[in-house]
Amino acid sequence: GAVVSQHPSWVICKSGTSVKIECRSLDFQATTMFWYRQFPKQSLMLMATSNEGSKATYEQGVEKDKFLINHASLTLSTLTVTSAHPEDSSFYICSARDQRLDQETQYFGPGTRLLVL
Amino acid sequence: AQTVTQSQPEMSVQEAETVTLSCTYDTSESDYYLFWYKQPPSRQMILVIRQEAYKQQNATENRFSVNFQKAAKSFSLKISDSQLGDAAMYFCAYGDTGTASKLTFGTGTRLQVTL
Numbered sequence: 001g002a003v004v005s006q007h008p009s010w011v012i013c014k015s016g017t018s019v020k021i022e023c024r025s026l027d028f029q030a031t032t033m034f035w036y037r038q039f040p041k042q043s044l045m046l047m048a049t050s051n052e053g054s055k056a057t058y059e060q061g062v063e064k065d066k067f068l069i070n071h072a073s074l075t076l077s078t079l080t081v082t083s084a085h086p087e088d089s090s091f092y093i094c095s096a097r098d099q100r101l102d103q104e105t106q107y108f109g110p111g112t113r114l115l116v117l
Numbered sequence: 118a119q120t121v122t123q124s125q126p127e128m129s130v131q132e133a134e135t136v137t138l139s140c141t142y143d144t145s146e147s148d149y150y151l152f153w154y155k156q157p158p159s160r161q162m163i164l165v166i167r168q169e170a171y172k173q174q175n176a177t178e179n180r181f182s183v184n185f186q187k188a189a190k191s192f193s194l195k196i197s198d199s200q201l202g203d204a205a206m207y208f209c210a211y212g213d214t215g216t217a218s219k220l221t222f223g224t225g226t227r228l229q230v231t232l
Contacts, residue, residue: 034219034220038160042224043208043222043223043224043225044162044208044220044222046219046220046221049219091160093160093162095162095220104150104167104169104212104214104218105150105152105164105167106212106220107164108154108161108162108163110159110160110161111160111161
């Protein structure tokens with residue numbers, strides 16, 4: 001149980017285009033999902049907390065208009081990188097909590113590698 | 118704000134031996150959770166072990182165990198009988214309680230396992 005998937009696993013796009021990344025909880029419902037960014041050889045940095053049916057909560061310094069988050073169902077959250085630029089190239093990871101088990105442990109997706117040319 | 122410190126950027130252990138990864142944290146809360154996650158080269162984050170701060174007993178999961186010292190705000194991970202598959206980046210993480218709980222990660226320790 002507690003499996004989280006992400007799609008796509010990697011994407012290359014041109015500068016100025018938008019890219020959507022999907023995060024799905026496969027065998028459980030997740031009212032809360034999290035989006036992280038990880039640069040090479042660095043730790044995970046929380047970008048935002050995605051709440052089903054309400055607006056996402058963004059961490060300080062994260063542009064909400066740049067990184068659009070939608071959590072329209074209990075099993076799907078999406079992150080859209082709008083007008084992507086090379087500095088947005090990174091590894092994006094989502095996580096979700098299985099509240100049937102506990103409210104505290106986050107289960108992570110396999111990540112999405114984004115390269116903006 | 119909570120902070121998590123992993124002072125060992127890299128560690129090495131021989132196969133079948135035991136290694137301990139260090140983690141310290143800072144918080145003013147009395148109730149919280151601590152985690153160790155493993156990130157192998159695939160970059161999939163895998164939960165290794167978790168500890169509830171209100172529990173005095175150290176958590177164990179097969180070959181993995183923790184030494185949780187609440188007063189010292191220390192949370193080390195011991196890996197016994199190390200295997201080649203244990204080679205990965207290990208992240209210590211602090212989590213608030215409640216439905217809005219967030220994780221704060223340390224900078225990670227890269228573990229090498231040698232023959």
